[in-house]
Amino acid sequence: MKLTSLLASAAMVLGLATGAVAQDKTKIGFVYVGPVGDGGWTYEHNQGRKAVEAEFGDKVETVFVENVAEGPDSERVMTQMALNGADLIFTTSFGYMDPTINVAKKFPNIKFEHATGYKTAPNVSVYSARFYEGRAVQGTIAGRMTKSNIVGYIGSYPIPEVIRGINSAYIHAKKVNPDVQFKIVWAFTWFDPAKEADAAKVLIEQGADVILQHTDSTAPQAAAKNAGNVITFGQASDMAEYAPSPRVSSIIDNWAPYYIARTKAVMDGTWETVNTWDGIGAGMVKIGEISSAVPEDVKAEALALKASIASGEYHPFTGPLNKQDGTPWLAEGEVADDGTLAGMNFYVEGLDGEIPQ
Amino acid sequence: MDLSAINPVLLIASLMVAATPLLLAAIGELVVEKAGVLNLGVEGMMIVGAISGFAIAVETGSPWLGFLAAAVGGAALSLLFVVLTQVALANQVASGLALTLFGLGLSSLMGQSYVGVKPPRMAELHIPGLSDMPVLGPILFSHDPVLYLGVAIIAAVWAVLKFTRVGLILRAVGENHDAAHALGYKVVRIRIAAIAFGGACAGLGGAYISLIRVPQWTEGMTAGVGWIALALVVFASWKPWRVLLGAYLFGGVTVVQLNLQAAGVAIPVEYLAMSPYLVTILVLVILSADKSSAPAALGRIFHASH
Structure with a gap:
């Protein structure tokens, strides 16, 4: 051959x-x-x-x-x-x-x-x-736990997913603590530990004692740990290595x-x-264990909220809710439809600042 | 808008911390470029320094040993660049890029078991009297020692380049390696020393991020600081004090823009986000109007037979 x-x-x-x-x-x-x-x-x-x-x-x-x-x-x-x-x-x-x-x-x-x-x-x-279902649980804990009434929020990019999270957390923090104020910083990155740490430090310097993050690294957790007396939530993953404090709970993507x-x-x-x-009901969003740094009654309240969301009994965006400029969005008892949520590009009433366009 | 929420003293203190990794990496690269070598591997050396320093600090419990290991790690990686460009006479741009890619991969391999580990904390300086002074105390006298080391390295590099024979020789090698060789100076050896120094500084800068600024280990955590350091050296016209100025400006505007956002200032965030780059470039371009130029032999390959 x-x-x-x-x-x-x-x-x-x-x-x-x-x-x-x-x-x-x-x-x-x-x-x-x-x-x-x-x-x-x-x-x-x-x-x-x-x-x-x-x-x-x-x-x-x-x-x-x-x-x-x-x-x-x-x-x-x-x-x-x-x-x-x-x-x-x-x-x-x-x-x-x-x-x-x-x-x-x-x-x-x-x-x-x-x-x-x-x-x-x-x-x-x-x-x-x-994720906004988990943010509702976080907002409840944040509103109950803050002593300075300032909650810091590290945003990544101003896209509907992130804005939904901010709104949901704010609505539920406000519900349990009418004096709560959100300070929002946009990092314009999903992942940059040094920048995320800087953002967390700035928020802490400006009085925030609860930090919520929508960026991907654990850097804000480390910054909060160093500052002491600041609580955080794990984002996307449990971040349990920072439990029981500063990380008091988390949203876990499954x-x-x-x-x-x-x-x-x-x-x-x-x-x-x-x-x-x-969401939570189908198991795609999990709530990481609420740590011992959270008082029992707050923990029970957060878990009850989680259960009512999971069963479909409660929707985190339930009226009455107004948009930031005061125009009515949802009437009493009305629930947001998925279309509006999917394209959400506005803050709810009470939040300061503008969404970068 | 609530500008009163911004505390200027804390702001200046934290901008110095934000600027230090950039400062360390840039001053190292400045010396390398003054010797006529363009090493684009700063990012890779930084990240390897970040994990080397982190790992040793965690294992030994001593942040000082960590920083030492970071310098050694960064210098060791730069020796790879030495082999490629000074011994094998490979292209410096390609070798530098390869060094960055290699460094990023190597660091995530080395860092596998250090994700989520907390490093020992380096104590901040406390000088009785000085550190307690209002305003000046927190700004000037209450930082970690490495921050002062960074400023000291800038001063030392400036003095050595300007006043000493060693500095003169280094500059001669960078301006015209053939002439320096004809005068009997060991061009390759001098360049190797400069590259190793650059690697050590980049390693320190990386470890500053992983041990002090963040502090934790995450893959890819330098997130482009090495590239900014490279640009900074050019915009600073290869002058040490301008590197310091540029680094503090960049760190400063970065921290200020986050502060302004948190205080709810009604400037569109996009402008705030791009401001560190714009302001730094603008100021340094204006400063470099004196037409100081790059070392003449920058990036050129030297061989004694040529």
């Missing part, structure tokens, strides 16, 4: 072999905005990825790329994943929305799942968690069940576009 034909047949065998492997294994890609070791947002998505691997074992192959900047760079990363034979790609940050839609157009046979966005397509689903269900759907061929938005 000639060398060339030998090589050609070897190549064919190899091609067949890899083809067979590719059919056997479902390949799933994850695009992360921060490092998997951030201890917050990306860490929890990565826990979800590991759960998928544990569930399906040899039948799946997962790949991930961390620290992917939002914008054009993410489009390149997604395209690369698609070209490498991914069957399902999870893009896990709000800023990947348009890149995901663009790449999905080019690869109609590959399924995409975009976290926290609102644009869907025949092969693009969106999923998010109702993506594993969703990731497993969607992977299964791709394997079975039953995948279709969905718009998932689950």
Whole structure:
């Protein structure tokens, strides 16, 4: 046999072999905005990825790329994943929305799942968690616990998800403590420990004794720990290493069940576009243990609120509620619809400052 | 708006802390560039310094040993750059970028078991009398020792470059390495020393973030300070005191804009967020109107046979 034909047949065998492997294994890609070791947002998505691997074992192959900047760079990363034979790609940050839609157009046979966005397509689903339900619990604890009546809030980007969280926390803090005031600082980053620490320190210097954060690292927890007498809440992940104080509770994102269900759907061929938005009731949002630094009665109140939200009996955005400028939004007993919540771009009455546009 | 909530004394004190990592990294890079070498690996050396310092401080319980380890770690990584650019004569830009990527990866590997660990705290300086003075006490006399070390390094670099023979030789190597070589100076050795010094300073800067400013270990926690330090050296026209000024301006505006936001000042936040970069560039560009230029041999490869 000639060398060339030998090589050609070897190549064919190899091609067949890899083809067979590719059919056997479902390949799933994850695009992360921060490092998997951030201890917050990306860490929890990565826990979800590991759960998928544990569930399906040899039948799946997962790949991930961390620290992917939002914008054009993410489009390149997604395209690369698609070209490498991914069957399902999870893009896990709000800023990947348009890149995901663009790449999905080019690869109609590959399924995409975009976290926290609102644009869907025949092969693009969106999923998010109702973090604002957890924020309601945090707001209640914050309102009860603050002595200076100043609550500091570190915002990341002024997008609906973050604004919902601020509103929900404020409404529930105000409910239990009419004198409470929120100071909001926008960090314009999801992940920059030094900047997050600076923001926390500034808020503490200006009198805040409760810090809520919507950024991904544990830096604000460390800043609060150094300051003493300041309480914080874990964001996206439990951040239990700062318990029992300053971290008194947390919102934990639990993506594993969703990731497993969607992977299964791709394997079975039953995948279709969905718009998932689950909260405490469905288990997508968990409330981390309320620590011993919180008095028993406050803890009981917070847990009761959590239970009523989980059962669907209470909605965190229930009227009467006015917008910041005083115009009526929700009448007595009226509940906000998901459309308004998904695109929320206004503060509720009582909050100071303007949302950066 | 409630400007009275801003305490100017605390503000100035915290801007000095915010500026120190940048200051340390930039003064190290200044010496490297004065010797005619462009090392774009500052970010990588900083992050390796951050984890080396953090790990040793946690293991030994001594922040001082931590900072020492950070300097050693940063210098050790810079030796990789030395091998590539001074021995193998590789392109400095590409090697520097590679150093940053390598440093980021290496640091997250080294840091696997240190996520969520709390480092020992470095005591702040307390001089009876001086530290208790109103206003000046908190601003000038109540910081951690490393902050003063940063200022001392600036002063030392300035004095050495301006007044000593060593400084003259270093500058000669950076301006015209062939002439310096013809005069019998060991160009490569001098550059190796400068690069290692730059690495040590970057390492200290990184450890300042992980041990004092934040303080904790998180992957990628330097978040671009190394790149800002590189830009700062250029805008400061390779002059040590301007590096100090630029770093304090940058740190200052960063902290001030957060304070203004928290106080509810009605300036659009986007302008506040970009203000540190704008103000620093603007001031340093105005200052650099005296046409001081880059070291002439900056980024050029030297080999004795040329």
